[in-house]
Amino acid sequence: MGLLVQKYGGTSVGSPERIAAVAQRVSRAVANGDKIVVVVSAMSGETNRLVDLTNQFGGQPNEMHRDLVLATGEQVTVGLLCIALEKIGITAKGMLGWQVPVLTDNAHSKARIQNISGAHIEAVFEDHQVCVIAGFQGVTGQGDVATLGRGGSDTSAVAIAAAINADECQIYTDVDGVFTTDPRICENARLLNQVSFDEMLELSSSGAKVLQLRAVEYASKHNMPIRVLSSFSDSKGTLVEEREEMERPVVSGISSVDSEAKLTIRGVPDLPGIAAKILGPISDSGIDIDVIVQNISDENTTDFTFTVDKKDTSEAEKILQKTSESLGGGLIEVDDDIAKVSIVGRGMRGQSGIASKMFQSLADHEINILMITTSEIKISVVIKKDLMKKAVNALHDTFELDKNLDN
Amino acid sequence: MGLLVQKYGGTSVGSPERIAAVAQRVSRAVANGDKIVVVVSAMSGETNRLVDLTNQFGGQPNEMHRDLVLATGEQVTVGLLCIALEKIGITAKGMLGWQVPVLTDNAHSKARIQNISGAHIEAVFEDHQVCVIAGFQGVTGQGDVATLGRGGSDTSAVAIAAAINADECQIYTDVDGVFTTDPRICENARLLNQVSFDEMLELSSSGAKVLQLRAVEYASKHNMPIRVLSSFSDSKGTLVEEREEMERPVVSGISSVDSEAKLTIRGVPDLPGIAAKILGPISDSGIDIDVIVQNISDENTTDFTFTVDKKDTSEAEKILQKTSESLGGGLIEVDDDIAKVSIVGRGMRGQSGIASKMFQSLADHEINILMITTSEIKISVVIKKDLMKKAVNALHDTFELDKNLDN
Numbered sequence: 159m160g161l162l163v164q165k166y167g168g169t170s171v172g173s174p175e176r177i178a179a180v181a182q183r184v185s186r187a188v189a190n191g192d193k194i195v196v197v198v199s200a201m202s203g204e205t206n207r208l209v210d211l212t213n214q215f216g217g218q219p220n221e222m223h224r225d226l227v228l229a230t231g232e233q234v235t236v237g238l239l240c241i242a243l244e245k246i247g248i249t250a251k252g253m254l255g256w257q258v259p260v261l262t263d264n265a266h267s268k269a270r271i272q273n274i275s276g277a278h279i280e281a282v283f284e285d286h287q288v289c290v291i292a293g294f295q296g297v298t299g300q301g302d303v304a305t306l307g308r309g310g311s312d313t314s315a316v317a318i319a320a321a322i323n324a325d326e327c328q329i330y331t332d333v334d335g336v337f338t339t340d341p342r343i344c345e346n347a348r349l350l351n352q353v354s355f356d357e358m359l360e361l362s363s364s365g366a367k368v369l370q371l372r373a374v375e376y377a378s379k380h381n382m383p384i385r386v387l388s389s390f391s392d393s394k395g396t397l398v399e400e401r402e403e404m405e406r407p408v409v410s411g412i413s414s415v416d417s418e419a420k421l422t423i424r425g426v427p428d429l430p431g432i433a434a435k436i437l438g439p440i441s442d443s444g445i446d447i448d449v450i451v452q453n454i455s456d457e458n459t460t461d462f463t464f465t466v467d468k469k470d471t472s473e474a475e476k477i478l479q480k481t482s483e484s485l486g487g488g489l490i491e492v493d494d495d496i497a498k499v500s501i502v503g504r505g506m507r508g509q510s511g512i513a514s515k516m517f518q519s520l521a522d523h524e525i526n527i528l529m530i531t532t533s534e535i536k537i538s539v540v541i542k543k544d545l546m547k548k549a550v551n552a553l554h555d556t557f558e559l560d561k562n563l564d565n
Numbered sequence: 566m567g568l569l570v571q572k573y574g575g576t577s578v579g580s581p582e583r584i585a586a587v588a589q590r591v592s593r594a595v596a597n598g599d600k601i602v603v604v605v606s607a608m609s610g611e612t613n614r615l616v617d618l619t620n621q622f623g624g625q626p627n628e629m630h631r632d633l634v635l636a637t638g639e640q641v642t643v644g645l646l647c648i649a650l651e652k653i654g655i656t657a658k659g660m661l662g663w664q665v666p667v668l669t670d671n672a673h674s675k676a677r678i679q680n681i682s683g684a685h686i687e688a689v690f691e692d693h694q695v696c697v698i699a700g701f702q703g704v705t706g707q708g709d710v711a712t713l714g715r716g717g718s719d720t721s722a723v724a725i726a727a728a729i730n731a732d733e734c735q736i737y738t739d740v741d742g743v744f745t746t747d748p749r750i751c752e753n754a755r756l757l758n759q760v761s762f763d764e765m766l767e768l769s770s771s772g773a774k775v776l777q778l779r780a781v782e783y784a785s786k787h788n789m790p791i792r793v794l795s796s797f798s799d800s801k802g803t804l805v806e807e808r809e810e811m812e813r814p815v816v817s818g819i820s821s822v823d824s825e826a827k828l829t830i831r832g833v834p835d836l837p838g839i840a841a842k843i844l845g846p847i848s849d850s851g852i853d854i855d856v857i858v859q860n861i862s863d864e865n866t867t868d869f870t871f872t873v874d875k876k877d878t879s880e881a882e883k884i885l886q887k888t889s890e891s892l893g894g895g896l897i898e899v900d901d902d903i904a905k906v907s908i909v910g911r912g913m914r915g916q917s918g919i920a921s922k923m924f925q926s927l928a929d930h931e932i933n934i935l936m937i938t939t940s941e942i943k944i945s946v947v948i949k950k951d952l953m954k955k956a957v958n959a960l961h962d963t964f965e966l967d968k969n970l971d972n
Contacts, residue, residue: 174621211641212648214581219648226659227644230637234618237634241619241626252633256663257708301664 160325162187163195165293165315168202169332170389171235174242177201180330180389181242188248188287195279195322197293197315198239200231221266225295225305228267229255232292232311239290251286253278255303260296260314262304269296269304271313271376274321291318312373320380327382329369330389335396336361336368338559339412343550346560350396350410357410358384358398360502360536374398408512409503409557414550416543418448418465419494420529421474423481426488428460435485436462439477445470449498449538451529463529465540468494496528497546500538501553513537519556525549567732569594570602572700572722575609576739577796578642581649584608587737587796588649595655595694602686602729604700604722605646607638628673632702632712636662639699639718646697658693660685662710667703667721669711676703676711678720678783681728698725719780727787734789736776737796742803743768743775745966746819750957753967757803757817764817765791765805767909767943781805815919816910816964821957823950825855825872826901827936828881830888833895835867842892843869846884852877856905856945858936870936872947875901903935904953907945908960920944926963932956 164184171177180196187194200208208227212219236252243250255262258278262269282289293311298304306313312329319327334349336358341347353361355378362371368386377384377398387395426432437447449465466474475492482488506512516537520527525548529540541549554560571591578584587603594601607615615634619626643659650657662669665685669676689696700718705711713720719736726734741756743765748754760768762785769778775793784791784805794802833839844854856872873881882899889895913919923944927934932955936947948956961967 174618178622208641211581211645215585215645215649215652217652220651223644223647223651223657223659225644226647226661227641230640233637233640234615234634237630237632238618238622240630240633242622244627244630245622245624250630252630254633254710303661 161193161195161322163197163315163319163322163324163327164330165197165311165328166199166330166389167311167332168199168205170330171198171239172202174238176389177235177238178242178245180239181246181248183330183389184243184288185246185248193283194288195318195324196239196288196290197311197318198232198235198290199293199311201235204231204234222302222304225266225303228305229292229295229303232294236290236292243288243290248288249286250288250290251282253282253289253291255292255295256297256301258291258318260317262296262298262306264298264300264302264304266302266304268307269298271296271306271317274317276322279318279322310370310372312370313376316373316377316380316382316384320376320382324382326385327377328385328387328395329373330387331368332388332390333368333386334388334391334393335386336398337411339550339554340414343414343547344412344554346551346554348560348562349393351394351562352397352399352401353410354504355398355400356535357502357504360500360533361411361413369398407503407557407559408505408509409501409559410505411502412499412550412553412557412559413502414497414499414546416497416546417468418496418498419468419471419492420463420465420496420540421471421478422461422463422491422493423478424461424489424491425459426462426482426485428454428458432460433462436478436481437464439481440466440474443473443477445474449529449531449540451531465496465498495543496540497543497549498538498540499546499549499553500536501557502536504535506537507534515556516553519552520549523548523552525552568600568602568729570604570722570726570729570731570734571737572604572718572735573606573737573796574718574739575606575612577737578605578646579609581645583796584642584645585649585652587646588653588655590737590796591650591695592653592655600690601695602725602731603646603695603697604718604725605639605642605697606700606718608642611638611641629709629711632673633710635712636699636702636710639701643697643699650695650697655695656693657695657697658689660689660696660698662699662702663704663708665698665703665725667724669703669705669713671705671707671709671711673709673711675714676705678703678713678724681724683729686725686729717777717779719777720783723780723784723787723789723791727783727789731789733792734784735792735794735802736780737794738775739795739797740775740793741795741798741800742793743805744818746957746961747821750821750954751819751961753958753961755967755969756800758801759804759806759808760817761911762805762807763942764909764911767907767940768818768820776805814910814964814966815912815916816908816966817912818909819906819957819960819964819966820909821904821906821953823904823953824875825903825905826875826878826899827870827872827903827947828878828885829868829870829898829900830885831868831896831898832866833869833889833892835861835865839867840869843885843888844871846888847873847881850880850884852881856936856938856947858938872903872905902950903947904950904956905945905947906953906956906960907943908964909943911942913944914941922963923960926959927956930955930959932959
């Protein structure tokens, strides 16, 4: 008998039939003797419909008012799932963000959770079997409805799980869990039984969009185990949690992204503060920068390369052009025919030779490396886009990810 | 400079374009120097869509959960109207039922308003020009979302107007106001400038569905003037309020209904309590009874006739059959080929001769009367359905309703 939080995303509750199926799944957990808190997203397509409505008045809508509209998506799902549960004999109580309450800051449309009181949720179990809570939403200190931004439902679920000290936060999606790499790219991709928070963070930030980054960060901070699993199958999914084993695989997974573009500014003065001068104006305009590489060139100048999302390429180029002029020149090159491939693994910490093994494998397959960056548990290379699939498969073989060693 | 409540129904906010038009209308009132509280319904069609969703799980949905779903309709309109207002430079603040708060009882799906605190609404005007409130919804003492039932938005508007002591509650609809009779039936129908609460109540209950009965009752009890007007024109509309003039027209309006059926049980024992024995079981099953007529027959038996909505006919007949058996017989007759025509007027109080003038007019047009009932300010006759239009026009002429005497 445990206390579980189950979160169902938009696809899992995309129709009345799907909602009825979720009710069945919840009822099986109830039959196990578990207390279940369910956190739901809006039915798939609904949030887009509501966003479109708010955009019908010209210009950018006021975000506080827009939140009032968007929050209805999850509210509808809460009511419908409660109806579906009662229909199969499970007593349920629905709760909106303000009823829990999920207290947030005032940053409408991207609010951050400040505090969740677990008392109201716990009281629900005095006379109900299941508590259904609207994800993605909370209430500000002023009593206004606020949304957490896209994907905020995962964060809601983890934060609620932490607030009530749940045994596990189960995130139901339309995939079976976290794979060693994208199964659409590599047919040998294997479902992982377990992965650590930091590995999950690196995988998420490198293209494996199974979980929202914010949710993983929150779970890691509060040490709340997350299980990623499918609402369309009976797979056990992947458990994301902190663990310290004696032996673990060196590399846990491979992620790949081909949605970025690479910008280079050449021959800028190699002076302290030059990175901030170049990247500051780009960050200030709201563009996310991913990989950054700086290399010493000749005659006291340096070459500076970074990647941004493709949609931001022309904006970033424009800003970079201005910076180049103020710095007294420097050729700008743009390349959006690239892909980033990363190997991620907690086991590579302190292990030497992993990087050279990776580079050798790519060389053996005649894949030229354009950029390299490394973090403590990740090594990323930027290569030509048409080589991405080849690179992922080569590395998957090299690090024997199709074999279940202890995962 | 006044304090006005304006209520816009589903047709008035049926699309983003219509909502933008409402924003323009509100901005004109703001330019007049008035403080404006706007109460909105769900966009037309939206409540039906939501009801359909809640019916997808088989059987009657739990009403508390259904309220959570239905309340989103008005919430969306609140957010969209606030966005539209800000877009034309009007500062607005949206409020949901629980934020006002509109406190209701626990009768989910048909909750009654128990108390409204005006303080939060008044505080909005410290730094906003307009307060937009979701109609049709409130919050129970337990903190659950509750809806007031269909048409509850009119009641919300009147109750909010009373709570903040507004100068007038303006109900915007898709008609120009209250007419002497249905313009589709009588081409001489004339828009009334004024009508009293009790006249409005009798007109509402007799088929003129411009205002919800509950809203008129609430307004009458709290002496809150209502103005019924069109959101599609610039008509001044009709003011519904209490007034005591020296002279007034004898008859203010004529209403007609052809959606009822007449049931008669003949030859039942003429004993005390017989009416309750016959009508009790029918009311208990949730069927609304309209006109009731009892006449003494012969041999200590009586004939008993009443009307119900057509959709309830077969259910009422079934119940009546059982009652007849337990009373020891009594022939049952059903007739749904009927119409009810009523003349309504405060001026007829204490005036003799109005009824005979009505009956004479109908006789002159060869219209046979099947039933008669009277109240203090209304006389209703039941006639054959195909004579309804003829009767309405005849009475409109007879009482000279096309002429503006003092209204």
